[in-house]
Amino acid sequence: MHLPHIAPDRLPSVLHRMPKAELHIHIEGSLEPELIFKLAQRNGVRLPYPDVQALRAAYAFTDLQSFLDIYYAGASVLLKEEDFFDMAWAYLEKAAADNVVHAEIFFDPQTHTARGVSMGTVIRGLHHACQRAHQEWGISARLILCFLRHLSEAEAFETLEAALPYREHFIGVGLDSSEVGHPPEKFARVFARCRELGLHVVAHAGEEGPPAYIWQALDVLRVQRIDHGVQATCDPALMQRLAQTRVPLTVCPLSNVKLCVFPDLRRHNLRQLLDAGLCVTINSDDPAYFGGYLNDNFVQLFAALDLGPREAYQLALNSFEASFVDEATRRGWQRQLKDFFEGLREHD
Numbered sequence: 206m207h208l209p210h211i212a213p214d215r216l217p218s219v220l221h222r223m224p225k226a227e228l229h230i231h232i233e234g235s236l237e238p239e240l241i242f243k244l245a246q247r248n249g250v251r252l253p254y255p256d257v258q259a260l261r262a263a264y265a266f267t268d269l270q271s272f273l274d275i276y277y278a279g280a281s282v283l284l285k286e287e288d289f290f291d292m293a294w295a296y297l298e299k300a301a302a303d304n305v306v307h308a309e310i311f312f313d314p315q316t317h318t319a320r321g322v323s324m325g326t327v328i329r330g331l332h333h334a335c336q337r338a339h340q341e342w343g344i345s346a347r348l349i350l351c352f353l354r355h356l357s358e359a360e361a362f363e364t365l366e367a368a369l370p371y372r373e374h375f376i377g378v379g380l381d382s383s384e385v386g387h388p389p390e391k392f393a394r395v396f397a398r399c400r401e402l403g404l405h406v407v408a409h410a411g412e413e414g415p416p417a418y419i420w421q422a423l424d425v426l427r428v429q430r431i432d433h434g435v436q437a438t439c440d441p442a443l444m445q446r447l448a449q450t451r452v453p454l455t456v457c458p459l460s461n462v463k464l465c466v467f468p469d470l471r472r473h474n475l476r477q478l479l480d481a482g483l484c485v486t487i488n489s490d491d492p493a494y495f496g497g498y499l500n501d502n503f504v505q506l507f508a509a510l511d512l513g514p515r516e517a518y519q520l521a522l523n524s525f526e527a528s529f530v531d532e533a534t535r536r537g538w539q540r541q542l543k544d545f546f547e548g549l550r551e552h553d
């Protein structure tokens with residue numbers, strides 16, 4: 206495809222308007238301080254922060270663990286079905302405005318069931334928001350249940366059991382939370398069970414953890430996508446495997462900088478991953494905490510790495526290739542994307 210030259214100041218508009226999918230977003234990580242305070246008030250929950258400003262000021266993490274501490278405090282205001290609805294609704298409204306046409310959304314039921322909230326409350330609230338957003342804005346949204354890897358595999362099995370009555374409301378399972386010290390192989394049996402059940406399987410690996418965790422996610426958990434995976438560039442054999450199999454990586458640039466995986470965006474290895482032929486995608490991870498939603502990630506990364514329309518097209522194309530939708534739907538979106546780029550003019 207011939208792509209016109211796009212002036213740098215016009216690029217953000219192109220990134221904004223192109224249709225795309227988001228595949229790595231933790232719904233609890235989309236809770237903005239304003240909504241946390243609103244829900245705290247509605248539910249009579251006392252927060253360890255006096256106001257919205259104090260909570261925002263506390264978002265100065267240095268690593269994954271210091272982030273997770275605040276993340277779990279924020280989630281404590283979620284008690285009723287409508288709270289989960291409101292949280293997902295707020296994210297989907299922003300995603301639709303970013304021209305995200307399809308979102309695969311992670312949720313962490315154990316964060317809620319541990320506080321006495323039922324699985325049904327969590328899943329029904331999130332599911333209704335996905336349904337309504339589809340009616341309202343045409344955005345397609347699916348849920349992926351994540352196991353917290355700092356907990357045991359037995360607890361993951363219990364969570365899976367509790368979620369099975371709602372099987373039609375989620376399409377897959379993932380693995381998130383503190384990576385280092387909790388290798389994928391810890392969850393080998395529960396992932397085998399999920400595969401038997403016909404669930405899609407993904408896992409966070411190689412964010413802070415070593416390439417060995419990515420190998421394990423591929424060979425032991427047999428995942429269909431790797432979440433993050435940026436440490437793959439330390440291992441040439443792994444890079445080759447990922448390029449050959451096109452197992453996608455869901456990369457989250459602003460998250461990587463906020464959690465000090467890279468010192469700044471200009472040092473991010475996205476271009477290296479792309480040039481090596483990997484199916485990399487751009488995602489927001491925990492947008493309320495990491496300083497931006499999907500388009501913020503695109504715009505800031507493109508400016509930092511001096512990327513252009515060719516990379517934009519490839520990354521959006523990858524996001525559809527990597528999504529868990531049927532072939533006809535995927536092709537439809539990819540055609541829409543191609544039409545968008547073919548219709549671009551120099552001064553667009």
Ligand SMILES: [Zn+2]
Pocket residue numbers: 229231381409432490491
């Ligand atoms: Zn994540």
